[in-house]
Amino acid sequence: MSQLPLHHLFHPDHADHYADSIGSGLDHLLSHLKGVAGPATGRQPDEAAARVAAVDLDEPLDGVDAVLAEMSELWLDDAVWFHETRYAAHLNCPVVVPALLAELFVASVNSSLDTFDQSVGGTFIERRLVEWTAERIGFGATADGVFTSGGSQSNLQGLLLARGRVERTPAERLRIFASAESHFSVQKSARLLGLGDESVISVPTDERHRLDAVALERSLAACTAMGLRPMAIVATAGTTDFGAIDPLPAIADLARVYDAWFHVDAAYGGGLLVSPTRRSRLEGIDRADSVTVDYHKTFFQPVSSSAIIVRDRATLRPATWHADYLNPRDSATPNQVDKSLQTTRRFDALKLWMTLRTMGPDLIGQYVDAVADLALAVHAQMREEPDLEFVAAPELSTLVFRYVPTDLALDGPALATLNTTIRAELYATGTAMVAATRVDGVQYLKLTLLNPMATAHDIVGILDTVRAFGARIAHGGVLASATIGATR
Template sequence: MRSHLLNDTTAERYRSSVTEGVERVAARLATTPRPSTGLTAAELARRVEAVDLDAPLHDTIAALDELDELYLRDAIPFHHPRHLARLNCPVVIPAVLAEAVVSAVSSSLGTRDQSAGGTLIERRLIDWTCERLGLGPAADGVFTGGGAQSHLHALLLAREETKEQDPARLRVFVSEAGHVGVQQAARLLGLGEDAVVVIPTDRNKRMQTVALARELERCRRDDRSPMAVVATAGTADFGSIDPLPEIAELCARYRTWLHVDAAYGCGLLASRRNRHLLDGIERADSVTVDYDKSFFQPVSSSAVLVRDRVRGRLPDQAGKSPGTTRRLDALKLWMTLRVMGADAIGDLFDEVCDTATKGWRMLAADPRFDVVAEPQLSTLVFRYIPTAICAPFAIDRANLYARKALFASGDAVVAGAKVGDRQYLRFTLLNPETTTADITAVLDLIAGHAERYLGGETLDRAC
């Protein structure tokens, strides 16, 4: 029906429909008491599968009522201070406003005549980010659909730079705490099964440069071609930052492309106190940044940057991305910077990092928990340890049970992590509204659930 097309004759319908949708979301935001409703995936699947998509409702209000039941009511509220799982941040209002503009105008950034000022906005933000990274006047980049896509793009450029004809000879080096997207990218690029060389980490989950040097030398000795080293500035599980200056030196020595995964740690680019933690990143050949992780942007908002646009072979704007049709995701960051400013974003990121440091001190002083490492960013990895002597697998199961019980109760959402073969829990603190009181309360809940598990029917066989 033409009445649903957005144009000059339906402007009022657009206004009323969007306003009604915004009101629904605002009502949910204002009345969400817990970070999870605890509803199972199976129950949600049954509700969605029951919808007959060939029988439209022909009414916006009715469709929103249905959407409330199927999605809004049980959607995970990342703005809740006790949502402590994964790299999902609360979003800032200027970016959400920009999202509405982007959807309605629907510019495509494939060519400049499709996007007008949109292309220029994206290019200015790429320049701004490159300046913050210190990549130099020849730097360039493009917004992408996410961190994994940015890694793939960067490694494609690295592969082209090697001029190696036999992909089986290429090697990519990444730490054992690095992003799984590196292995995925290697497969998509058609590299050999042994292409990705995993480098061990130290006790703080940072890449061991001695081990990296050894593997690079072995690669050369075995007549293999070192295609790229992927360093991480903020690992997903631990928030650790690899020693970037030392890794850059090794890459220069072995003439190897240096890609830095700063998807998580890019928030430090706006920090007034902690920017030094990214020292060395200016020597990277390419960098991934995810503004939707630490710039408080809605997904998706990611970019890949290169230090040398000629060496990196980034052509004009239309040919920079594998996708010829791209949204103006850059507008979200643009509005954020124009309304709030970079310092405000950096201060918010510094705040969550400070909260993580306080949380680490609490965990280190609490005999109920074993904490892995002092955080460099805003991630805490720990697990509950009972006072009674228990088999390791029982402690693993108790922590897994506590995580699931928390979600089912709706009291908190935490993530899991593996340290060696052992099961740990993870707080990823990306909400400035999360306080040490929230952390204390969730730790008490975790201990309570774990103790009930170990003290229940499983006690005799578990301990």
């Protein structure tokens, strides 16, 4: 039998091969970064799919240089760059360098955080970060939690814990209350838990897009009167569209009155835990039973990096299952799988650990303040422009708006088509990237600002480009199929 080429495996004997490969990759990346001239190239789905489909995966390429070249052609050349100041679409952040350094070790060592005998010190690094986050929330010594893949998984686990607390109540009687602007993972979690779509009660929001506590109280009372059981109330600390923070103290009061689990989805707003000026906006979060925090949003970490933090570690029981081959009930060592929905799990906590040990939490908090201040500054500068219609003042770092030409009378469908076309052309030309959303059924655009390096000049430049594209499109016949009224 011939000797297998084992140098591809990470091993001390193959250190030179590893160093050469990593070095080649790093050189390739840095060379590419020098040529990045915008957030996107405008590659369309059909062409991207065709390029990947043409690859024969059964025939490897000859050497790392060829692989890197193909990788660039298929992905890197058209990758979307979140560090670009003209990227303002989704809740994606540029990442801090200490976390990237951590990724080298996370991937190379490949620890799995499910059991102590696969991670050793990693177990306690993750546990210390959970404790640190719990302390920032205001929880006491009984708090606990675990890292997750993201906010959706954290919300799912929070609602699983709520379900476990009322496990003897039939599913058809259980109700979850969340604002009309809460994250879709609340509804999805209800499905996954077998509770059905009807189990989620959508509560209206106020003029600032926050859950209306008076409407919540009416909904709770009505459901209770019908013999239904309020299982959980989900408050959002940073809605996806508006960054709105629900009135946490009032919701906590109602959760206590109705004996409901109080979950706070702070996936977006969790960075306020380290803000030197805005921490008070999370007043009441310490009264939650569980909290979602996404470090890969406002802690500027690479995905994935999230956590579910609970007030009382005993409430993690519904996530626990003991397997004799992995984490037997009589195990004498601490096993993180005892409180996780995942089994095999990356050591993502190392990224946040190395970030905090290099930069400290105060600097991260200053980044959070910087993007929130940026949104305020842009809104103040542009809100009086007659061809830009803003839905609301910013609560965190998002701005929802649409372009409305001042010299044409366009009906709703025409305005929707116009703004959708503007967004598509921004992407297609590589000029900028913005998001889209609907508010009360009306089509809008959205700026999501998570780049501390961006300036008001950068973001105003995006809005000015939106206006220029909008004027050209509106007068260029693109909207011929839509209803266009007389010149105003």
